[in-house]
Amino acid sequence: MSEDLNPKQREAAEFKDGIAAVIAVPGSGKTRTMMERIGILVNEYGIPPEHILGLTFTRNAADEMRSRLVPVLGDLSSRVRLSTIHSFCLHLLKTEGRVFEILSGKEQLVFIKKVMKRLRAKDVTVGTVLREISLAKNNIIDPVEFKDLFYGDKTMMQVANIYEAYDEAKSNKLLLDFDDLLLEAYYLLRDNDEIHEKYQGSFRSILVDEFQDLNPVQFALLRLLIREDTDHDPSSFWVAGDDHQAIYSFTGASVGNIINFQAMFPGSRQFILDLNYRSTPQILRACQNLIQYNVKQIHKDLKTDNPDGDDVIVLEASNEETEALGVVNEIVDLVERRGYQHSDIAVLYRANFQSRYVEEAFLQNKIxxxxxxxxxxxxxxxxxxxxxxxxxxxxxxxxxxxxxLLNILNVPVRYVSNKVKDQLKGYCRERGIHLYQGLKSMIIGTPYVRKLVKELVYFMEPLIGNAKSLEPVQVIQQIRTAFDYDRFIVDEDIPSPDDVKISNINQLQLAAVRYSTIAAFLAYTDSFQDEAVADDKQGVSLMTVHKAKGLEFPVVFVIGLVEGLMPSGKGNLEEERRICFVAISRAMHLLFLSYPLNYLGQPSKKSIFLDEIIGNRQPAFDKSAA
Known part of the structure; x- marks a missing residue:
């Protein structure tokens, strides 16, 4: 209960009316403080639980909040409104009589492709269009404003035209995508005084977790829900987050929301939870050493009462393969000699394509x-x-x-329907032949499908005839070129910040370089389908840093600490440093940092962050004056 909170946690939890920001370092008990606050609001301040709204960003986080609130409030916990921001907006729109269906995931992809096809938009990828439209909506920029903003930029004007047509097509079919949920809820509250007043008066207390991840439309929506003048109407707006962990600028989130909170809300309180319960002093020193180089920050001294542990270990390797083997050797030692379980260990990386070397090393060594x-x-x-x-x-x-063959018939799209596939199977079954032979001889009724299938056969025939003498790396390149495979892959999915699909393809090609025949390469890749090793929930966790946010592990390896990767050559340096901070602050007892001297076959330069973490670089500014 609240008496178990430390003094700073208790002070933040007991804040009554008004506006407050809780700046919480990693592992400082932020979620617990938030749940205890809800208990205090109900049990001590007499606020009905249904007048409390708790918001977060992911369903998992909302579920965790709910489970952690039960011991605090018991049966009353079910009456507190805990949800994601998207779920709250969906409920608001439905309650106010809006009629629509959700356009999600693959449906959205198919829908926008149809719009682009109708506009004959060929100079821009679907991924770019989706990313730019989402960013625009998150920044409350409508199609007209988008056109004004990018007037004269040919590519972005094409995106603007697609954005306009996409919104019109959705409106005609009564559809909303996930970004629309936020935007439409914001417009409804902004433009309808009666509804605005209704919801502004619905909640005596609003709490927001991970506040640093708010984008402009989410922030604007929240400002419409809260009463900033609490002198005449007691209520509270209480947010929790950490500017050091703001790593979602690609969604429009701005670290300025939390850094400038007191300027945006004059008279608001700020509480700093700086006692870390997770990590050793050595790991916290590494975190502090790193983050001190960011100019845009709320300065915090990371503290802990935990006993001393091991120093941070830096592993240097000649290339990515030996880097992965170095990780393997350390894990074997940790498990066999030091008593750790595989499930205690996480390997973190900046981008998904980096997992290949680690996976191969793990599978070869049965980890x-x-x-x-x-x-x-x-x-x-x-x-x-x-x-x-x-x-x-x-x-x-x-x-x-x-x-x-069935898997690749529509890669890229050749409009081969399931009906045609069934016809092909029946045709081959009657003749006792395999599908490829049937594909060559069966007549397909639809002319444009027949033409595309003939092009596939025409491409495959010489390769099949010379399969034993062809090098797999060359064949992969031919496939990429002949079918504009990279463009198809990019257009096939919603873009992700840490899953660069082209990089995954490049990694496959790099793996193929070592093999002189297709058969040998396939035998090699097939050997990695050992699900007993590769899908063991009690095994080592492999993930990107973005996926690791909010998690903790006794042992953490952060790999690929080279310039151009961490930090990324494309990202803002301060955000890249925050990404690295999130990575190293996941560690509880042991932290390993590794880098290869050669990366992607070229000499590499170790990350500037390594010298900062270890303390070999002098600060660029006087933090005492910041």
């Missing part, structure tokens, strides 16, 4: 692992489809070749 909220390297669609092309080329007249 169980799983990819957190993701797929193993050779199971990723863009990789798997290229391997299926190789399987057809290697063994067209086999069951393996049949299965692979």
């Amino acid at each position: 169980p692992y799983h990819i957190q909220n993701g797929q193993t390297f050779y199971d990723r669609r863009e990789v798997r489809c290229l391997l299926d092309y190789l399987r057809v080329i290697n063994k067209p007249d086999s069951d393996e070749g049949d299965e692979a």
